[in-house]
Amino acid sequence: MIDNKIKIPIPKEWNDISVQDLFKLKWQAPKKLVHNLRMEKSVLLNGEVTLWTESLKTGDQLEISISEKDKKTIQPTYFSIDILYEDDHLLVVNKPATMITHPNVDEKNTLLNAVIYYLNGSYASHIHRLDKNTTGTVLFAKHPLSHAILDRMLEERKIKRTYWALTDGLLHKKVGIINAPIGRDRHHSTRRRVSNTGQSAVTDYRVLSTFPKEQLTLIECTLRTGRTHQIRVHFQHIGHPLAGDKLYDGSSLFNRQALHARKITFIHPFSLKKLEIQAPFIDEPAIFDRFFKRND
Incomplete structure (x- = not known):
């Protein structure tokens, strides 16, 4: 069983809300995940086990240990990949043409296989897909909590592609x-x-x-x-x-x-900063370059 430890500094927007309301109202985290975190005392506030009714203060730090009990085994496969953005919670990759986003059955030459190799076998899950011969930005979550939040954001059209x-x-x-x-x-x-x-x-x-x-x-x-x-x-x-x-x-x-x-734009679910991540053209031979330069 793998534990994914994540640290989240509390921004001013969450000042005076409780730990419980952060999970329930702000993140709308899955009930099963929240229940397991509470039972296992996996949420620390400033290094100590905290009551879930405790109010957060700007500058506090949450530390969350998430067990990956149900993690699916996906074969890490080396491919050179173009990382456009990465932090502890998510990453955005520039997908090349001819590569599918995630494996079906036993495939191992997909973008997800390559991302898992890049992350040394750690958790990764795609939030959306691109067709095999479409290039550009693909968003991945690096732990189950960010996966759940980003999935909901996509469904609510809070992630603009x-x-x-x-x-x-x-x-x-x-x-x-x-x-x-x-x-x-x-x-x-x-x-x-x-x-x-x-x-x-x-x-x-x-x-x-x-x-x-x-x-x-x-x-x-x-x-x-x-x-x-x-x-x-x-x-x-x-x-x-x-x-x-x-x-x-x-x-x-x-x-x-x-x-x-070309671009993916959203509010980061933990830092609350606006991210606008643009993918350069990576085709060989080039498709867009000559038209883009004339448009620019």
Whole structure:
């Protein structure tokens, strides 16, 4: 059994609230996790076991020991990875193309395998996923408490993910919303499609630049929902599939869909600082660089 010890300095925003209310109201931590921490006396305040009704003061330090009893065994695998941000609670990685985010069954050549290798076998769990051939920011939790909090933040849309894409053709509407439900394509096992019986899906976009010579549009997108292949399906639906996206009728200009998770923005759940983490382009050969430079 592994114990994950985390230390959290108390910011001024939590002054005078109790330990109990910090877990219950601020973090909305899972009841089972909180129960185990209380029973095992795993929460220290300034180095001492504390009552859960104790009021916190700015500058106090909580120390929490979290047992990883139910940790799944995932094979650490070495790959060179691009760490964009890391602290004791989370990390953000720039995912390359051709790599899937997490293993299915016994796969071991995934981004999660590489992150666990980087962390010397310690806890890591992805908070969201990217398609195999999409590059950019992926957020990982480094202990079960941050995992639970970040999962909830994602569900409540408190984690903003910004994507860049190159679409086929020239979009003349500079700002738009695509609101079209997405479901499975019953004729193709991996494709999705716009369907009246599908799950609600909303994509906001704005045009950054158009390139008449190449017949391409550089767009920035944010998602109000997180459906599988959402951006790819939505832009195919409006007649502008992503360049290189063979699955969704895109052109063959590139060897993958031209989609990059450019930026992730959220309030850190423990420090309460705003994080805005941007992923550089890492394609070899480059897809976005020449269009980005012209846009810049």
